[in-house]
Amino acid sequence: MERVTIQIDGMSCGHCVAAVGRALRAVPGVDVQQVTVGSATIAYDPDAASLDRIHAAVRAEGYTPCGDTPGGPTR
Numbered sequence: 001m002e003r004v005t006i007q008i009d010g011m012s013c014g015h016c017v018a019a020v021g022r023a024l025r026a027v028p029g030v031d032v033q034q035v036t037v038g039s040a041t042i043a044y045d046p047d048a049a050s051l052d053r054i055h056a057a058v059r060a061e062g063y064t065p066c067g068d069t070p071g072g073p074t075r
Contacts, residue, residue, distance in 0.1 A: 003071030009064040
């Protein structure tokens with residue numbers, strides 16, 4: 001598993017946080033660790049989910065992923 005924090009534009013409230021969290025949880029291989037206004041921290045299995053697929057899930061909810069900060073491997 002790899003950990004990454006994704007910066008996300010367009011989020012402004014609890015509804016946004018919930019929508020992004022649901023979208024990320026629906027991607028196989030993704031473990032959502034924290035979603036806040038403006039970012040999401042996840043662990044993901046790169047063999048099951050690509051960052052492109054993860055970003056697409058965020059975009060499908062109407063938000064814009066605008067940067068990733070790797071957090072290293074998880075157990």
